[in-house]
Amino acid sequence: MKKKVLIILGWILVWQIGAILVNNKILLVGPLQVLSALFFMIQKSAFWTSLTFTMSRIILGTIAGMLSGILFAWISYQKPLIKDILQPVVLFLKAVPVVSFIVLILIAFGNTILSLLISLIVVFPIFYINTLEGLLHTDIKMLELAEVFEIKPLNKIKVIYFRSVYPYLLSALELACGMAIKSGIAAEVIGQARNTIGNNIYQSKIYFSTDELLAWTFVVLLLSWLYEKILLILFRKVEPK
Amino acid sequence: MMILENISKSYDHKTVLSSFTCRFDDKKSYLIQGPSGIGKTTLLRIISGLEKADSGNIRFDKKPSFSMVFQEDRLIEDLNAIENIRFVTPELTKEQCTEELSRLLDPEQLNKPVRELSGGMRRRVCIVRAMLHPSDILLLDEPFAGLDADNRRIALDYIINHQNNRILLLCSHEIDQIDTFEQIRI
Known part of the structure; x- marks a missing residue:
């Protein structure tokens, strides 16, 4: 240390x-100089407004991406046809550069919920692929045990499936948090959504305020680290013993 | 009552069961005998519904429920013996599980995760788990594997005492009180 x-x-x-x-x-x-710019920034209410605006959307986007990824992975696990149908969609989401989605969403919906939708699009395939992988690695012998003893579905999910999927969800979470924040803020920079971290970074670029740019970068790094830590702490609370 | 009629099963063109026919009555205990690889486990799996026979019929007088000791322990490694039993039979209280497990195991072992138990202890947990589960048919596949003669005798007594009105099918190479069972050769 x-x-x-x-x-x-x-x-x-x-x-x-x-x-x-x-x-x-x-x-x-x-x-x-960066530290001094940061100190100056945090005293302004606009700093906290930007922080709240950006993070609320990214958090909502991450949660929506996580839940939809897990839900669709479960449906795909139950119905292989759905898995086959979704496979090209997931590959598409993984392969297409985020910036293309940013522009498409900007055209279709404007910049108000841009970072929310981008976080969702980034997080969804990570959680979908990892959850499905965990489900496919569920011990068949334990599933047979559940079948013979007619264990209730909820108990089966809680004890057998969740135990199998948990490590996969953990690595998805570690990967997704940072990516959601980085992509969400990149979207704000391009979309120039008002009162956002991304827009502040864009303004720093216009006015050549390198100290403010780096101060915002430091804030993003800190937020990304904190976001990951908080989610991991929450997630570890439900770890199967 | 359960009737098996002309049950046949083969894997990769190798016949494991060939036109097996038998009737099993409630409250009776059956010892399925035969050399290794003859299809005893397959028979239990077909009865429990885990596998389908290639041909033949199984008839029950009502839709049955099953309890099973598998060839492998199939325990949840991080849970203790009591939690493993309550996982398959949540209606049981901790006290009931403790009382029943204590008949076959040292009470000090009951709160340890089962991964810390010896092979013989784990086997006894599996036996108690199957016997405490409310069911119509008990399928026990080599339940005494890894148990010494004394523990085998205690475990068998436990099984017989907890059979109640159920049909009991047992596959075992290590059984001393053979007279208790109706013997069936595959």
């Missing part, structure tokens, strides 16, 4: 020296 902190401090020092050497506020600003 001590070693890690020292390494990070070392890099921050390299960054500060680099900023002094470059001596150009547009090309590279040092960590102290």
